[in-house]
Amino acid sequence: MFAVEKKPDQVSVPQLLKAGFPPHLAAAWKEKSKQTPEKFLEWKKSLKGKEAALVSKVWKEQEISLFNNKQRFADKNPYQKNERNPENKKNSKTKETTSKPKEAPDTNDELFFGMSYQNLDVRYLPRKEKNHSSVFLGGRGKGQILILEKRDEEFSYGTNLTYRKFRFTSGSRYKPIPHFYFAKDPNFYSQLERTGSPLPQPITLSNFLGYRLLNNTKEFEFGIYHAAAFSSYPGLYFVSPNKSYSGVWSAGDNKSSLYINDSWNHKDWGSHRIQSESIYNKQESVGFVYLKSESPGSQFFLDATAYRDSPLLYGVVSPEEVRPQIPQSLGYTRMSFKHLIGSEFLSSVEGHQYENGRSGFFPLFFSDWGNLIYRYREYNESGNYHWNEIGRAGFYEWRKEKAVVSFGFESRENGGQWEGKLAIPFGTNNLLELSGIFREGQPKTRAWFENWTYATDFNINLTDREEIIKLKWVSPFISLNVSYSEKENDPNPILFINFQLLQKIEL
Template structure:
């Protein structure tokens, strides 16, 4: 059976699973619980937990052992129970308001019911193809299949990546935690010891398929703190550092870090949100690797003021192809380390400005931009943009860009298309982002450059892990399509580079299916 048939069968299973489980735990009657073999004590605890928060209920469910765990798991499966977040059970007006706020402060995956809280078996597939001339065949195609499960608080996986057979364990006993192998780690980093030939679009909280790793091992202890756990321990990951080190994870996993004292190498992760009431809402995301020889990483911040009418974005990163392996071509990463800073401020996305500065080897680029509306309506807005481009190192060239755009925005949904005229040519730009359903997002971004442009385009690399990212590109044409959900992702990238006879096509397909028990 070929890959296409397997993908078709799994897609059918996935679609069926979307409509499974509509009954809430609190809807199960006492008579039903007793008939299922629940003791009066277990019935009382069940009813008590179903009146509390969803997180507390699943924490209690995961910690059950023995006969009680079997009874609850059997009831969950046979009654086809589900426990969506409170947002989905609110009235329409209140639900829309809270969903809108959540859309602006977190990734779409956090809005849907977490499918990774019960016990389950799972199967995962991924296939990647990079069609580019002069690249060896073994570097163009990468495939993987994973089998594993989550039972009694323990995660495990066995997988085959290309020709390698690998494993992953995530074991918790009392207050101790051990992770070992090529898949699991207690820290939520993406950069740390990543497998350069693979990445996971399923990397969400509690997911059975987080970012694929090179071989790594963690052992630590969890300390209760305000209903959550602070974690501290030791690790070994030769792909990150030749020397072992220590790691730390904050109770809400918004902050974590690793440090290898033997090599003086460290990595830090931040993903936090602050609601200062009258001071606005603020989101901070950052990940970095610090080393005396080369440091890389990014910092992103987003602020919303005055009832989400004033927006500020800023990002600063130092990129390197060493982080991405073969993805550097398919994902439009720089071929040499690049340092870039960007800031943007706007009023209702209608009136505002931008500034960008980039150091790429011996090439230095900077620019400023301003935009304002020509026409505003409920059906969309017409935006005029004025931008100055400055380049030194290659051409020592300055030019002006004048653009007209049509834009329509509502919460996280964005539709924008327009043309920018420059001194030596022009470029078409377009982007679309559509949250199809809770936890599912469709993205399309494209750029088409014409003429003899000597400065690069500011291209928005949208990602599911962070709200926004921007890069510079001199490619004549780029088209990116991305669909992501908890269980399926498809990434397609087509680009043409100047002085290259053939285009570059990158395709990545990932699939995950759970079998609840």
């Protein structure tokens, strides 16, 4: 029998995993259980689909109780005083004061420190663009956070201060909006940004002052900001509950940025997710949108992405690549039945180069141990070569949630390419990923390469490189990214290495 009135932090990780929790959900439960009951309840209500069902199941089996006997009779809004509570009647004179939100720490008080090192080995790049390193030291407690950093030869700070309904962030690390592109430091990025982490994306000097509106445990935030790297004019910002939607706008130059990360689950229509971020500017607009849909029972899948890359995003989306010369617009769609039968469509415009293609795939053999997939793909290029060619490929593939094993060979008229991907989640919030492509002969159209990125779960790009190898290992305290690529008949390969370390000490 389970214990009666057990608190969330009394449920162990092995118990959660035994109940069917994936590692990332178990880690999120343990992280949220360190926070206030109101924060834990808010997190529980934000879950959807399978995750919501698993949490509700353990909630009932373990007989979880967030509040003590007095708190059970409190109003549903944890920040508003309930007149039915006898404790509130004794303090009716302080009604105006106690009805305001009490700031709760996001996690236990802690110190944290770490470092990062990055090397981009390209022969023709200046030294100052090849190597970047940083060290940092910070701490947080009672809802406040401060960090001191040394990025290359420059010192910076970051602070996130909250008092009742107000928030003030200043410096080069913290901001109330979750944007990835916004005022980003082009020489640094954080792969350790996740729930409960004190390391969001590094930014250039920015200041935000906002008002937090709390309504039935949902928190809206809006205010003013200034970030010279984004706009020379001050502007307004807005953040929705759970940071699913946020935006910034500067009236002086009519420049804005929009962020979306939301999902919907319906028993009849399945689960759907959208991720998007964009910067709208008179000079040039950039951004991406990614859609993912899954039918009830995981029968049908849809992935669709579109983005517009440009020199403005150099060092933001793909720091291991050289600076793009001209903007590129690309769209990609993949539809499948149980990842076995499906089709793909791609279209790209890059200057005067136009490429598009389509493909279909189906299983030659399938089992619980993996599937043998045949793929037929058409490649079309106009602008440079006016070339069309057919690719025929055979693959072995095995997928289970975030775990993926895939490798195979595609034959083309003027050559071919080996493709492979290995993704292994292990432990709690650990992911090891290896992907690569090796091209043979002289294909006149570029390869479709599934790339890992920092702002979205999925991205596909076109590459004419003869060889690409990418390795990624991410955990709550360490991150390693290694990328190697080379062009045919080019003595200048590109090697990118990025290592990040975060250590936390609870007080």
